[in-house]
Amino acid sequence: xxxxxxTPLYYVNDKPHLGSAYTTLACDALAxxxxxxxxxxxxxxxxxxxxxxxxxxAEAAGLTxxxxxxxxxxxxxxxWQRWQISNDxxxxxxxxxxxxxxxxxxxxxxAAGDVVEGRQRxxxxxxxxxxxxxxxxxxxxxxxxxxxxxxxxxxxxxFFRLSRYQQAIxxxxxxxxxxxxxxxxxxxxxxxxxxxRDFSISRLDLxxxxxxxGHQGHTFYVWxxxxxxxxxxxxxxxxxxxxxxxxxRGWPASIHVIGKDILRFHAVYWPAMLLSAGLELPGxxxxxxxxxxxxxxxxxxxxxxxxxxxxxxxxxxxxxRWYLLxxxxxGDDGDVQQQRFSDLVNNDLANTxxxxxxxxxxxxxxxFEQAVPAPSEAVGSSHPLAQASxxxxxxxxxxxxxxxxxxxxxxxLQLAVSANGFLNDQAPWSRMKxxxxxxxxxxxxxxxxxxxxxxxxxxxxxLPDLSARMLLQLNQPLASSGVVAGGQSxxxxxxxxxxxxxxxxxxxxxxxxxEPEPVMARQDLxxxx
RNA sequence: GGCUCGGUAGCUCAGCUGGUUAGAGCGUGGGAUUCAUAACCCCAAGGUCGGGAGUUCAAGUCUCCCCCGAGCCA
Numbered sequence: 001x002x003x004x005x006x007t008p009l010y011y012v013n014d015k016p017h018l019g020s021a022y023t024t025l026a027c028d029a030l031a032x033x034x035x036x037x038x039x040x041x042x043x044x045x046x047x048x049x050x051x052x053x054x055x056x057x058a059e060a061a062g063l064t065x066x067x068x069x070x071x072x073x074x075x076x077x078x079x080w081q082r083w084q085i086s087n088d089x090x091x092x093x094x095x096x097x098x099x100x101x102x103x104x105x106x107x108x109x110x111a112a113g114d115v116v117e118g119r120q121r122x123x124x125x126x127x128x129x130x131x132x133x134x135x136x137x138x139x140x141x142x143x144x145x146x147x148x149x150x151x152x153x154x155x156x157x158x159f160f161r162l163s164r165y166q167q168a169i170x171x172x173x174x175x176x177x178x179x180x181x182x183x184x185x186x187x188x189x190x191x192x193x194x195x196x197r198d199f200s201i202s203r204l205d206l207x208x209x210x211x212x213x214g215h216q217g218h219t220f221y222v223w224x225x226x227x228x229x230x231x232x233x234x235x236x237x238x239x240x241x242x243x244x245x246x247x248x249r250g251w252p253a254s255i256h257v258i259g260k261d262i263l264r265f266h267a268v269y270w271p272a273m274l275l276s277a278g279l280e281l282p283g284x285x286x287x288x289x290x291x292x293x294x295x296x297x298x299x300x301x302x303x304x305x306x307x308x309x310x311x312x313x314x315x316x317x318x319x320x321r322w323y324l325l326x327x328x329x330x331g332d333d334g335d336v337q338q339q340r341f342s343d344l345v346n347n348d349l350a351n352t353x354x355x356x357x358x359x360x361x362x363x364x365x366x367x368f369e370q371a372v373p374a375p376s377e378a379v380g381s382s383h384p385l386a387q388a389s390x391x392x393x394x395x396x397x398x399x400x401x402x403x404x405x406x407x408x409x410x411x412x413l414q415l416a417v418s419a420n421g422f423l424n425d426q427a428p429w430s431r432m433k434x435x436x437x438x439x440x441x442x443x444x445x446x447x448x449x450x451x452x453x454x455x456x457x458x459x460x461x462x463l464p465d466l467s468a469r470m471l472l473q474l475n476q477p478l479a480s481s482g483v484v485a486g487g488q489s490x491x492x493x494x495x496x497x498x499x500x501x502x503x504x505x506x507x508x509x510x511x512x513x514x515e516p517e518p519v520m521a522r523q524d525l526x527x528x529x
Numbered sequence: 530g531g532c533u534c535g536g537u538a539g540c541u542c543a544g545c546u547g548g549u550u551a552g553a554g555c556g557u558g559g560g561a562u563u564c565a566u567a568a569c570c571c572c573a574a575g576g577u578c579g580g581g582a583g584u585u586c587a588a589g590u591c592u593c594c595c596c597c598g599a600g601c602c603a
Binding site for chain 1: 562600
């Protein structure tokens with residue numbers, strides 16, 4: 001069974017922001033983890049490119065909508081490449097095959113009797129692409145999220161009969177684990193409990209959209225079209241746009257990872273649409289939290305937006321991934337603080353993990369012919385570091401499965417902390433000055449090197465680059481979780497599976513150790529981010 | 530206005546079905562050490578657990594009210 005996971009398809013209204021990068025990074029870690037666990041993975045991301053807002057943005061920039069979309073979606077694509085995101089697909093909703101698939105999907109929904117005509121009157125927010133519930137007599141209605149004036153609409157639209165799916169959706173959202181984190185389920189329950197209303201799936205006189213077959217002048221509502229992008233993305237290059245093919249191409253998705261703001265679309269509207277079209281439902285919808293910066297919302301008006309590209313440039317992928325995934329509970333809102341960022345990166349990655357490898361490798365080289373020392377029988381599975389490794393491994397796996405990146409990261413870090421403590425207790429540098437302690441030192445250094453190897457492997461999903469540098473330092477093959485630095489795919493053929501490599505004691509005695517170099521530089525940021 | 534989540538050391542947070550002196554990491558102060566990226570290791574200070582009332586032999590942990598913050602629906 002393919003493990004299919006998706007980021008949202010990002011709206012190309014503006015250049016990528018940190019929030020999109022956050023979601024995508026998290027998905028990347030998850031995708032890498034699943035690959036390491038031996039799953040066949042289909043990691044989907046892409047762009048949502050239709051709608052009035054985009055049409056207007058393009059006009060304002062003096063571009064055709066298509067040219068605008070090309071430009072922005074290229075920025076996304078380039079950014080993900082620079083971040084070494086291991087996505088398998090990058091779907092654009094302007095893809096010609098997508099049009100055909102949407103038409104096909106619509107015909108199924110129509111055939112199921114789920115499309116009706118209806119009059120839509122009310123205040124509309126172009127930024128949300130949504131009708132609001134403000135009373136018709138309101139004078140200067142404003143969108144509460146966008147602080148922008150609403151526009152009056154009165155049009156005949158096509159509606160999807162969501163109301164028919166009341167019971168099915170109620171049952172679905174009760175399914176344990178369908179909505180994650182669980183804390184967000186209540187929100188959706190409340191919404192559904194109020195009674196589901198049909199929602200419009202078409203717009204009139206909106207040229208920048210996919211035309212509704214058989215309904216002159218109607219184009220599909222962006223959300224209807226965008227969600228279907230997840231399906232189109234599954235198609236392989238030569239495939240015809242055929243819904244019947246999808247079950248062989250990785251549908252249903254195992255998980256949709258999204259921001260908490262679009263939970264409703266994914267947990268309510270989307271499943272109903274799928275049911276209507278006779279397709280299977282995704283396994284899980286995970287709505288993560290939002291990032292603030294130094295306690296404040298990020299926004300253009302405040303001028304405190306962190307540009308993901310710039311962040312990457314200045315700090316590197318390991319630092320940013322570590323900070324976001326290790327410090328901020330995925331699912332909750334989190335505050336990005338520069339001081340904490342550099343504190344954590346320096347302490348955890350440079351001092352604890354990087355230095356551990358550096359000091360150990362240096363000792364092994366000095367006293368054991370520049371190679372991994374040969375351990376005695378004493379370094380077996382009952383060795384304290386073997387036990388610590390075992391625990392770390394369990395917690396990393398459990399954490400990653402629950403998208404608790406923090407637990408996974410801290411568990412790997414904890415192993416390095418244990419190894420540092422062990423080293424200080426054993427003090428091999430003192431023992432080397434005593435007679436008859438050579439084997440003990442060999443054992444101790446072996447155990448710590450082996451623990452460092454475990455740390456490197458355990459870090460692979462979250463920090464593929466650092467993991468690679470550590471494994472290189474230990475003269476080990478890389479963990480093949482997807483693309484790594486340099487662009488080559490990390491899979492080098494005959495390698496053992498990740499879990500097997502995590503068996504304690506797999507580090508071969510006598511493996512030559514290269515001259516150590518710091519695997520992680522300390523952050524020394526001059527000036528604010 | 531209704532509902533949902535939070536409010537625990539300077540900061541970020543753990544504290545399950547109520548039970549010995551409330552924990553961790555970072556930051557701060559001190560000590561030890563030299564293998565190492567001024568790194569590692571050890572120790573310490575620091576909290577009337579948002580406020581108030583109640584239930585109980587016992588409440589951060591349950592109940593009620595209030596205050597503050599975030600969010601969902603109106």
